[in-house]
Amino acid sequence: MKGAISGVRKLTIRGSDPLPVEQYFSFPIRPYLAAYRFGGNETLIREAEQPDCLYFIAEGRVKISLLHENGRETIFSFLSAPAFVGELELLGERDLAAKVITLTPCTCYRIQSSACRSQILNDSKFLRELCLMIARRNIQNTRNFAANQSYPLNVRLAQFILLSSHNGLYREKHTEAAAYLGVTYRHFLYVLADFVKQGLLEKTERGYRIANEQALRRAAGNNDY
Numbered sequence: 001m002k003g004a005i006s007g008v009r010k011l012t013i014r015g016s017d018p019l020p021v022e023q024y025f026s027f028p029i030r031p032y033l034a035a036y037r038f039g040g041n042e043t044l045i046r047e048a049e050q051p052d053c054l055y056f057i058a059e060g061r062v063k064i065s066l067l068h069e070n071g072r073e074t075i076f077s078f079l080s081a082p083a084f085v086g087e088l089e090l091l092g093e094r095d096l097a098a099k100v101i102t103l104t105p106c107t108c109y110r111i112q113s114s115a116c117r118s119q120i121l122n123d124s125k126f127l128r129e130l131c132l133m134i135a136r137r138n139i140q141n142t143r144n145f146a147a148n149q150s151y152p153l154n155v156r157l158a159q160f161i162l163l164s165s166h167n168g169l170y171r172e173k174h175t176e177a178a179a180y181l182g183v184t185y186r187h188f189l190y191v192l193a194d195f196v197k198q199g200l201l202e203k204t205e206r207g208y209r210i211a212n213e214q215a216l217r218r219a220a221g222n223n224d225y
Contacts (some may be wrong), residue, residue, distance in 0.1 A: 007039055007042070007160065008035065008036055008037070008038050008039070008042055009037045010037075011034070011035035011036060011107070012035075013030070013033060013034075013035050016184040019033070019035075019109065020056075020058045020082065020109075021033065021056040021058065021111070022111040024056070024084075024125065024126055024129045024130075025120075025123055025125060025179055026123050026124070026125040026126070027116075027119050027123060029116070032111050032112045032113075032115055032116050033109050033110070033111060033112075034108075034109070034110045034112075035107070035108070035109050035110075036107075036108050036110060037106070037108075038060070038102045038103055038105065038106045038107075038108060039102070039103050039104065039105055040103060040105055040166045040167070041101060041102065041103070041166070041171070042101065042102045042104075042106075043099065043100070043101055043102075044062060044085065044100040044102060044108065045085065045086065045098065045099060045100040046099060046102065047065075047067040047073075047098060047099040051086050052090055052112070052113065052114040053086060053110050053111055053112055053113055053114070054084060054085075054086045054087060054090050054110075054111040054113040054120070055084065055085040055086050055100075055109070055110055055111070056073055056082070056083075056084055056085075056106050056108065056109040056111065057079065057080075057081045057083045057084075057085060057106055057107075057108050057174055058081055058082060058107045058108065058109060059080065059081050059104075059105075059106060060080075060102060060104045060105055060106030060107060060108075061078060061079065061080045061081070061102075061103045061104045061106070062078070062079050062083075062085065062100050062102050062106060063075060063077075063078050063079075063100070063101050063102075063103050063164065064076045064077050064078070064079065064085075064099070064100050064102060064104060065098070065099045065100075065101070065176070066098055066099075067098070073099075073176060074176060074179050074180065075172075075176050075177070075179070075180040076098070077137065077140075077141060077163065078103070078163055078164065079130075079137070081106070081107075082128060082133075083133060083137075084133060085100050086100075086113075087130055087134070090113050090117070090120065090121075091121075103164060104166050130221065147159075151213050151221075152195070153181065153183055153187060153188070153191050154191050154195075154219060155219065155220060155221050156181055156219075157177075157181065157188070157191050157192065157195070157223075158195075158200075158219035158220035159220040159221070160172075160177060160180070160181060161195075161201075161210070161216065162216060162217065162220055164177075165210060168209055168210045168213070169204075169206060169207050169208070169209055169210070170201070170207055170208040170209075170210065171206065171207035171208075174188060174189065174192070174193055187216055190200050190206075192208075193217075195216075196208070196213070199211055199212055199215070200212050200215050200216045200219065201216075204213050
C-alpha cells in the first residue's frame with residue numbers, strides 16, 4: 001500500500017498464512033499479536049512511555065529520537081523494515097526517554113511482551129535474530145558517523161533529506177538535523193538555503209518540498225535513498 005495515510009488503523013489478522021513476524025520466534029507468537037497500519041508522521045512510542053510491548057515493523061520507516069534530561073531532543077537513528085522497536089525496554093537497558101515516529105506509512109505488529117516476556121527472553125531464535133538486527137544497526141550508525149567525518153555537509157544533507165522525507169516533503173527541525181549531522185546551526189541553514197537557491201528544494205508552509213529529486217540524488221552521491 002502506498003501514499004499517505006492519516007491516523008492509525010487496526011488490521012484484522014485472518015487465516016493461518018504465516019505472518020512476517022512469526023519467523024523470528026520458535027514459539028507461537030500469534031496469540032500475543034495485534035496488527036496496525038500507521039500513517040506517516042504518527043507517534044509509535046511517546047517519550048514519556050515505558051511500553052509494555054514490542055513492535056515489529058513489517059513495512060515502512062521510522063525515526064527514533066532521544067529526550068535528554070535538559071529537555072533537548074536529538075535524532076538517534078532511522079530504521080527501515082524489517083525491524084524491532086522497543087527491544088531495549090524489553091531488556092530493561094534504556095535509561096533515556098525515546099520517541100518513535102513513523103516517517104512513512106508503516107505496517108506494524110504489536111507484541112504484548114508483558115504477557116510472554118519469559119518465553120521471549122528464553123527464545124534462542126528470537127535472541128539470535130535480535131542480535132543480528134542490532135549488529136546491522138550498529139554498523140549503519142558507524143557508517144553514518146564515518147560519513148560525518150569524511151563528506152562535506154552538502155552531500156550529507158542531501159542524503160539526510162532523502163532519508164527523512166516522505167512523499168517529497170522534508171519536515172525535520174533544523175536544530176535536530178544540525179545536531180544529527182554534527183554541524184553548527186548556522187552552517188546547516190547556509191547549506192539548506194543554498195539547496196533552495198539551486199532549485200533542489202522549495203520552501204513551503206508545510207516544510208521543504210523536493211523540487212528536483214534527480215539533482216538532489218546527484219548531490220547525495222548515490223541513488224540508494
